[in-house]
Amino acid sequence: MTGGDIFAKIKRVFGDYAVDKKLLQEAVVSKLPGFVAEYLMTEFSLQYPSDWMNRLREFVKKHYFEASEKEYVKHLLVEEKRIKIIDELRIWVDLETGEHRAIIPSIGENDVRVPADIARSHPNTMITGMWGLIELEYSPETARTDQKGELLENPVMVVDFQPFQSPTSDPGILKEARREFSFEEWLDVLINTVGYNHNAYPTTERKLALLSRLLPLVEENVHLVEFGPRATGKTFIFRNASRYTRIIVGGMISPAALFYNLRSGIPGEIAVRDAVVFDEISRVRFPNPDEIVAKLKDFMESGHYERGKQKVTSGCSIVMLGNVEVEERGGVYVPVEDFTYILPQPMRDSALIDRIHGVVPGWILPKxxxxxxxxxxxxxxxxxxxxxxxxxxxxxxxxxxxxxxLELSGAVSIRDEKAVRRMMSAFLKLLFPNLEFDKKELRVVVDFVVNMRQRVRDWLHRLSPGEFPREQMRYVIH
Incomplete structure (x- = not known):
């Protein structure tokens, strides 16, 4: 099926839920996360059918600011007293005062005052955070002061919030639509959905490698690593396809930010996200690596962890992304670097690596x-x-x-079986949401998933050959 044919079919089958992805390359809109840009595109096209793109362009120019413009945004706030910005709103509760406070990245503040009714109306702002249009007011005269008249709380207050969120989340739409497409067509539907051109990924293996980045977003506690050359779009999907992810790019990461802040009582990213993504994993640093790695191992095995008196259970998936050196052999690229040394020193531990469910072969994807x-x-x-x-x-x-x-055979560990089942569960939801498939289609997916886990086993063998003998996983499809 040609590109035009598949696009026409997507538009026909999905109707109002189909979006022209090419419009996302518009310079102004492309600055926004994909899910935000598409929500706004849909809303503006419905409200202003004859001139929606120009109106949307002006709206984004007026209300969206880059991180580098933080001081300018604060200047506008002080000058104009009230401004509206496109940003993520994340609310936390101060238990000492019983009041609500907000984290506003655009102005770099984490204790902005929020009326309780805004938090009550939008509970997801207190769970994962929500993107929307935030109206801020600079009003030091309404903030509490001490006897000397000095401020005791932030002079900035959230006065209104309009979330950007789809009116429906029913997966039934996918189940119904899936029957209209062949297996190969559905792969192309999903690839275009997340913003890529299906023609740039001509083989099924490459398409599955690309879509395996979605596995942590549809299944709880799926822990993956992806190694590949630079510029293959390793963070593109996580940044654009879900508001429930947090991408951590290198640098220092504290236990408070990752697990639980004992001082403020704010849960860490693993407690509230669908996926925490460590980009450029080789550059990640921990202030107290023993504590963090021990907690990561515990969480990746059991789905829960403790910090202080706090016990947390979470379905968060852990994803680690790293750049690997490759060379061309027989027309294909292969990694020529030991995966172990891409990880930071504290994570070069076979017990941690064994808890990784699969390795995504990012080296087979084009730049x-x-x-x-x-x-x-x-x-x-x-x-x-x-x-x-x-x-x-x-x-x-x-x-x-x-x-x-599916039945695995041979020298298969409990972790091998758990890993394959979770990754297969995720792929079934994505590729066969109505659970309708034939053995040939299933075998293609199983082969890919088993190879993802096999790469972990081979990695462990290189790291510790005595403890992890080199053995090939086998399976039977019933």
Missing amino acids: IRQASYHLSQGYGIALDYFSEAMHVMRKESLAGEVGRY
């Missing part, structure tokens, strides 16, 4: 050089809906269902 070729040139499913649908799909695992179709 993203030209938007006109590597990025989508037509229609896909609206990301604001797709993001919410993936989030809902996480609530029910199909790992038990996998056992009906």
